[in-house]
Amino acid sequence: MIAAHLPALQVVIPLMAAPLCVLLRRPVLAWALTLAVSWVVLAIAVALLLQVLETGPVTYPLGNWAAPWGIEYRVDLAGAFVLVIVAAIGAVVTPYARRSVEHEIPRDRIYLFYAMYLLCLTGLLGIAITGDAFNLFVFLEITSLSSYVLISLGSERRALTAAYRYLIMGTLGATFYLIGVAMMYMMTGTLNMADLATLMPAVADTRTILVALAFLTVGISLKLALFPLHLWLPNAYTYAPSVVTAFLAATGTKVAVYILIRIFFTIFGGVEVFRINLIGDVLMGLAILAMVSGSAVAIYQNNVKRMLAYSSVAQIGYMVLGISFATVTGLTGGIVHLFNHALIKCALFMALGCVFMRIGSVNIRDMAGLGRRMPVTMASFVVSGLSLIGVPLTVGFVSKWYLVQAALEKGWWPIAVLVLLSSLLAVIYIWRVVEVAYFRPAPEGGPAPAEAPLSMLVPMWLLTGASVYFGIDATRTLEVAGGAAAFLLRATP
Amino acid sequence: MSAEATILLAVAVPLVAAVLIVLTGSRPNLREGVTLAAAAILFGLVASLFPTVLAGGRPAVVLGEMLPGLNIAFEVEPLGMLFAAVASFLWLVTSIYSIGYMRGHHEKNQTRFYAYFAIALSSTMGVAFAGNMLTLFAFYEVLTLCTFPLVTHHGTEEAKRAGRVYLGILLxxxxxxxxxxxxxxxxIAGTLDFTDGGILAGKAAGPTVGILLALYVFGIGKAAIMPLHRWLPAAMVAPTPVSALLHAVAVVKVGVFTVLKVIVYIFGVEFLAQAASSRWLLYVAGFTIVAASVVALRSDNLKRRLAYSTVSQLSYVIMAAAILTPLSAMGAALHIAAHAFGKITLFFCAGSILVASHKTLVSELDGIGRRMPWTMAAFAIAALSMIGIPPTVGFVSKWYILRAAMEAEQMFAVAVIVLSTLLNAAYFLPIVYAAFFRAETAEPVAAGGPARGAEAGDGGTPRHRGHRREGHGEAPLCVVLALTVSAAGIVFLFFFPDLPFALARQLAGGAG
Amino acid sequence: MEFPGLYNYWIAIVLMMVGFYIVIAHDNLIKKVVGLNIFQVSVFVFYISMAKVRGGTAPILEAGIETYSNPLPHVLILTAIVVAVATTALALALVVRIRNAYGTIEDDEIEGQEDDA
Known part of the structure; x- marks a missing residue:
């Protein structure tokens, strides 16, 4: 009985919990509720993934309205994978959040934080699950609005301007997407993605559809911070509270990448999008620019949070690069990197959250001697950093392997070279932090050496451990990612 | 115990040891006991695989699937067997030595040192027994990373810079x-398993082969082929046992071992011999041999001289492999073992001199042979081995390389060997001569002199800087014991080279 | 025939460009929000005009009427308006907070203060 309604529950539970948080008001209660919800949500997501692996795509007509007219929830392998990523990150971040939030957000606003956090989770899950192009817009805006609020909760006043700028850019992006949806609707008369996919080939060559595709791509590119539309991201990540950065860095942009995948391979799946238009070349060019310039700029940052934010810009480049290959190997690399990068970045930002809690700064200068003062935190930072670089036996290696392989399969060896070059740049910026933390002596008279509380260390190491585990045994993630990629591309004749 | 379990244990034992070392960190005697016990067990395990491999067995075990179609797999073949045996034996010797050195020199952070040392050995075993290129690569990278804290052991500005060069080049x-x-x-090939005769044969052709070979040879930075050798002299800031680890036991050996593996099992000797685009390797290696020898000749710092000697000797292995005949592959394999024993003895001696007298410059060694007869005798034997004079194992391996070069009519290789033998003699023999036959000079009294020596040699050892023990004798017992054992090994292997021979012959048979 | 036939689209495009220009060109944070609103409204107009069926009436079932306008875009835009209102409210709230924190709502002055800090 309940099993049949899992897709709806996936979204409804966190949605209902959000106002409940506001009613509860007490920080501990709000946190406990969020914790319970995030774990239930994870259980549902895993159940859905297993169901999809077993029986194929699951559909759920919302309110029992038949598909092309009513809103349909549709979970296929790619969607289920993203659901699990988002829910898992949510479930790990919530325990971490309690102490970190107490430290960074005024007590009387904590319940609002959790309400917004749950709404953000709702939106992200909704994007992954919905099979309706307009419904996706609504979830996208739920996510965005709540993340603007979350970012503005940062302790510095620059968090406000960062949130404001993100709001302007994000709304422009969402509106672009809306225009694209309108044009598709004009040509096909439907908003259901599966329906769109079947109707699309007939009208694919019209100018309206091409313009729609352009609007959709640009709009979502704004949301996923694809170079050169990434300008909002560094400030937003830098000034947001630590928990928010860890959560959004692991989920927000990933889900936007997922939307891009949906547009190209589900909605336009029947059309060989990458062959008719320049879009593949343009995306690939931008992805490469993002990879190289993001990493290069990261090297020159003194604020470590901002450094990692630029690194995210580069990593988004990897994912988009995987998409732009439009081969099974490439898309597998892109999708698996969604997961891998979520693990890595979330753990890295969590480590920075611990650092911020203890020394009140994430500036590289203030991190001197941290290797001895916070050994557990910094060890996690180093392991995740190595994973970001792509050292074997970590998840970063798996993604890189697939991207390089995809490039070589097509014979585009310069791209393979650039992928590797970008990871060498990652060595430089990660090692800058390592050198300061381990080789420079701690300043005299600084705060006494202290580790972060256990409730923050455990989630952090859970992710770090996962990023090693899935690097050694990548078959399971690759099975899902590869299956998703094959499923998405099979639509292409 | 089955061979499969033995392989896994060989990788696991040092890892477990590392954990135990950390746990027993507060009790140095127990901690060193763990290291020694682990080293002995490891050597026992590796030795127990010997009969199987000698009988032509290829025990293999698959640990798990890392990427679809690509396993983390181990397979013991003769070359890996030889390498593992040498490395595990030398770990035992080095452990004895480290105890004497680290205590005699009052190093800090000894627990960290022993723990990372053990991890390095675990990854070396992983490389030696790797059944495919992916597994090998994974352990290769782990080795790079876990030796980084060893290289930067002193944590000084200089160590940091050296670490940067080390990591930068290797990663x-x-x-x-x-x-x-x-x-x-x-x-191209759809597999990465090490296969007799290579996996690329018939699948790649023309310039692709040459480019791929270049990517491999220069990609294996640990083989220190010029111009990618800079990390090796830079890493000299580390404590002497680490240098021994880098130069003899693990790191550079992993480099040349990987090159050999790639040439024999990825490309296949015959396949490469037919590909015209792979010729360049011989000349690059030959150039490295001569150029590094010349640099060694010109450096006064003993450890630096040894470092460049290593660069040169490594390229012997690569050049031997590049001659591309079964006999030369055999010579290359033997030379890995020969150089390991020779170079570890030399580094032990350099460390011994440092601990006992705090001298680091070649020009300071006049007459030291009378104060430290054991050390300098071992040094002399190792130096003879480096040059290739009987009765040392260096002669055996050089003999085979030379014979292979003659048979293949590679006059360039022959010329390089002859020239470099002369150069080796020119930079090793004067040290031996000065140590034994020249009278000890008076201690330089100037304040700057000794301090400069200490800094250049050991990257700021915390104590003893600027003052030198007058009337020193031999180094601590553990140190002397270790270097005597390894020097004895050099001579022993000259008279009884059967075991390494048998393995190397199998390799040649498999490749031919 | 061509031009007047599509005038509704032209209006949408002109509005869109006006809004877009304001967002980009103005330093005043409130004016940016106004521009953003115009930009969004242009899309709403676009949707609604697209739903118009020539000769159709409001989509209410009544005897004798054959053609209706398409009701779906209206519904969609109702949702989009809600989103836009929420966005505007949030943006204005942020502007208030920014004004409290910086004492100004001019973008260039804020940037000046941030550079000093």
Whole structure:
């Protein structure tokens, strides 16, 4: 009985919990509720993934309205994978959040934080699950609005301007997407993605559809911070509270990448999008620019949070690069990197959250001697950093392997070279932090050496451990990612 | 115990030891006991695999699937067997030595040192027994990373810089070039398993072969082929046992071992011999041999001289492999073992001199042979081995390389060997001569002199700087014991080279 | 025939460009929000005009009427308006907070203060 309604529950539970948080008001209660919800949500997501692996795509007509007219929830392998990523990150971040939030957000606003956090989770899950192009817009805006609020909760006043700028850019992006949806609707008369996919080939060559595709791509590119539309991201990540950065860095942009995948391979799946238009070349060019310039700029940052934010810009480049290959190997690399990068970045930002809690700064200068003062935190930072670089036996290696392989399969060896070059740049910026933390002596008279509380260390190491585990045994993630990629591309004749 | 379990244990034992070392960190005697016990067990395990491999067995075990179609797999073949045996034996010797050295020199952070040392050995075993290129690459990278804290052991500004060069070159080449080559091989061949006769034969042709070979050879930065040798002299800031680890037991040996593996089992000797685009390797290696020898000749710092000698000797192995005949592959394999014993003895001696007298410059060693007869005798034997004079094992391996070069009519290789033998003699024999036959000079009294020596040699050892023990004798017992054992090994292997021979012959048979 | 036939689209495009220009060109944070609103409204107009069926009436079932306008875009835009209102409210709230924190709502002055800090 309940099993049949899992897709709806996936979204409804966190949605209902959000106002409940506001009613509860007490920080501990709000946190406990969020914790319970995030774990239930994870259980549902895993159940859905297993169901999809077993029986194929699951559909759920919302309110029992038949598909092309009513809103349909549709979970296929790619969607289920993203659901699990988002829910898992949510479930790990919530325990971490309690102490970190107490430290960074005024007590009387904590319940609002959790309400917004749950709404953000709702939106992200909704994007992954919905099979309706307009419904996706609504979830996208739920996510965005709540993340603007979350970012503005940062302790510095620059968090406000960062949130404001993100709001302007994000709304422009969402509106672009809306225009694209309108044009598709004009040509096909439907908003259901599966329906769109079947109707699309007939009208694919019209100018309206091409313009729609352009609007959709640009709009979502704004949301996923694809170079050169990434300008909002560094400030937003830098000034947001630590928990928010860890959560959004692991989920927000990933889900936007997922939307891009949906547009190209589900909605336009029947059309060989990458062959008719320049879009593949343009995306690939931008992805490469993002990879190289993001990493290069990261090297020159003194604020470590901002450094990692630029690194995210580069990593988004990897994912988009995987998409732009439009081969099974490439898309597998892109999708698996969604997961891998979520693990890595979330753990890295969590480590920075611990650092911020203890020394009140994430500036590289203030991190001197941290290797001895916070050994557990910094060890996690180093392991995740190595994973970001792509050292074997970590998840970063798996993604890189697939991207390089995809490039070589097509014979585009310069791209393979650039992928590797970008990871060498990652060595430089990660090692800058390592050198300061381990080789420079701690300043005299600084705060006494202290580790972060256990409730923050455990989630952090859970992710770090996962990023090693899935690097050694990548078959399971690759099975899902590869299956998703094959499923998405099979639509292409 | 089955051979499969033995292989896994060989990788696991040092890892377990590392954990135990950390746990027993507060009690140094127990901690060193763990190291020694682990080293002895490891050597026992590796030795127990010997009969199987000698009988032509290829025990293999698959640990798990890492990427679809690519396993983390181990397979023991003769070359890996030889390497593992040498490395595990030398770990035992080095452990004895480290105890004497680290205590005699009052090093800090000894627990960290022993723990990372053990991890390095675990990854070396992983490389030696790797059944495919992916497994090998993974352990290769782990080795790079776990030796980084060893190289930067002193934590000084100089150590940091050296660490940067070390990591920069090794990670840069392995990720930038080697990984690229591996993925390329995977796309071309569809497998990465080490197979007799190579996996690329018939699948790649023309310039592709040459480019791929270049990516591999330069991608394996640990083989220190010029111009990618800079990390090796830079890493000299580390404590002497670490230098021994880098130069003899693990790191550089992993480099040349990987090159050999790639040439024999990825490309296949015959296949490469037919490919015209692979000729360049011989000349690059030959150039490295001579150029590094010349640099060694000109450096006064003993450890630096040894470092460049290593660069030169490594390229012997690569050049031997590049001659591309079964006999030369055999010579290359033997030379890995020969150089390991020779170079570890030399580094032990350099460390012994440092601990006992705090001298680091070649020009300071006049007459030291009378104060430290054991040390300098061992040094002399190792130096003879480096030059290739009987009765040392260096002669055996050089003999085979030379014979292979003659048979293949590679006059360039022959000339390089002759020239470098002369150069080796020119930079090793004067040290031996001065140590034994020249009278000890008076201690320089100037304040700057000794301090400069200490800094250049050991990257700021915390104590003893600027003052030198007058009337010193031999180094601590553990140190002397270790270097005597390894020097004895050099001579022993000259008279009884049967075991390494048998293995090397199998390799040649398999390759031919 | 061509031009007047599509005038509704032209209006949408002109509005869109006006809004877009304001967002980009103005330093005043409130004016940016106004521009953003115009930009969004242009899309709403676009949707609604697209739903118009020539000769159709409001989509209410009544005897004798054959053609209706398409009701779906209206519904969609109702949702989009809600989103836009929420966005505007949030943006204005942020502007208030920014004014409290910086004492100004001019973008260039804020940037000046941030550079000093």
């Amino acid at each position: 840069g080449t392995s990720i930038g070039l080697q990984l690229f080559a591996i993925v390329w091989t995977w796309t």
